[in-house]
Amino acid sequence: MAPPRRRAASPLTPKFIVILGLGMVVSVMLFLNLSFASMDKAAVPASGQALHLRVAEPTPPPHRRIIVLIANYRDTLRCAETLDSLFTRAAVPERVTVSLFDQLYLHEGEERCFDAYCAKVGDAECRRSERLRRNGTIDADQATGPTLGRYESEKGIDLAIDDFVLAIDSHTLFIKHWDTDVLSQWDSIGNKRAIITVYPDATTNMPPDGVFRKRVTLMCHAKIETEDKDSMIQYSASITVPVPSKPRLMSQFAGGFNFGTAQSALDVRNDPHTPYLFHGEEYSKAARLFTHGYDIQDIELYSLGTKRTMEQFIAFSSIDPSAAYKNGDDLQFDNCHELEYVPYDGDEVNFV
Template identity: 30%
Template structure:
């Protein structure tokens, strides 16, 4: 059986886009089974350069000028619309480094998780890589811990603002850990995820992963944090303004919808999903499990605006 992978990439003014595409293909055991959905939010249309890639026929490319975009969730929803029935989906950012045979490693992890769940999702925050003298250097992990995603203790959800900040904490384990949160920059699942948990284009940035996690859980999907992550992420410095942030730069002043409006619209939408009527429709809660069941599993109680630790202080 030829297992195909749909690789969803939303890129915003990112000079690393072609590095990511080329590295993914070069390091895959079966590059011919990959299909890329690229939503390129760049000033210049890069269609010609895409056409010059040796794997161009495997790339579905959409160009949007940065002043016409509505944020990362809108772009990722557009990428989802390019899905064409592939067996699996890998959603990543546009500045990633891959290990050799990354595709086979993800497929093998997913196959093992199918023994624990009918609908497993493999997701966590990837380890970082940096360029040292022009050479990408990944931060290797030893596979003795899983990076478990948990809310920062500094903030509980409130009736006015359900948005939480999440962090990755190590848990010593010998198997993937059942989790309650996803990383939008590294998510691997069966391809039906695209149709069952469609990306909400009305969100902006904050709350994106909360929406995905809760909506997936209530539709019967299970999130697992793996021990080994075969992709690496080029992280920005926290607290630094970048032109590659959607809400910074000259394009912001030209948009019909400013970031302040998009942020407020997204905040209200997330509040409605998690502490309101559940946002009926495709972008709302599912009917397989309840938000109360999510609270019991995760310790994140949106209804009562409390957070507890389901790991009993074992995270380090």
């Protein structure tokens, strides 16, 4: 009779299990350390990288939406080119939509801006249902100047959808990834009531993709327009200054390019009750923005605000609307120096 078989001893002794567990822990820790080391190295610029170029702040959350407002007065051809540039040059075009107000000679068959854009790129590519929020249209004979057109374009803003508003002229071309760039610049200011605004440079001076200019335009001169008693403030031509580290505090406002929160655009509307107001519209908007502190509470829509006084704005802007005419001197009012932020009660802004 054969002797009974003995069961082979199991290798999974308590001592072996402890050693195996320690080995697995060490392996995981080594893997994590190597992963973090690789991430750190990736964050360091490569040797020889052009560090003098502007480096944008971290990309903002992708869910923030921008609505672009355009009042088109018989400028359909260039307006369609503007829309083409707007969407093709955006980093995240699906987060961009437009609100248009066309003022056209309809009896002459003038075409609406978005219709011309769709004809230019094709119906499938223009994505009308996704990109066009609102399209108001009137006959050009009924147009009463820029403030009404811009006011009507603001009717497309929806605070339940839109985070930011960019108001532009109908003849504007964009740099590559303009949307993430302007959001990064706005974030760098650290003020939720900031408005980025400027007279855009001529398109003939547009730099190649990836090249940043060493100088930017600054609006800082103005004058009394005429000798008439009801003369308006007229902004003079902008100057150029070295590129700042972040958007510079400025006292003037450009109707043809301004970017801020959707809330600020509805808090301080373009005034539709100022027919044929051209040169004075930007000064009026600047004064109302400043005196509201970019917030409105229980006051008339187109009046001055109560956060700051008009006297403070005159001092801040170095522009006195009651001053005498000075023979058309473009440098009558000079505000090109570095400006200081003017605080007010309830101000939540902290600058570093």
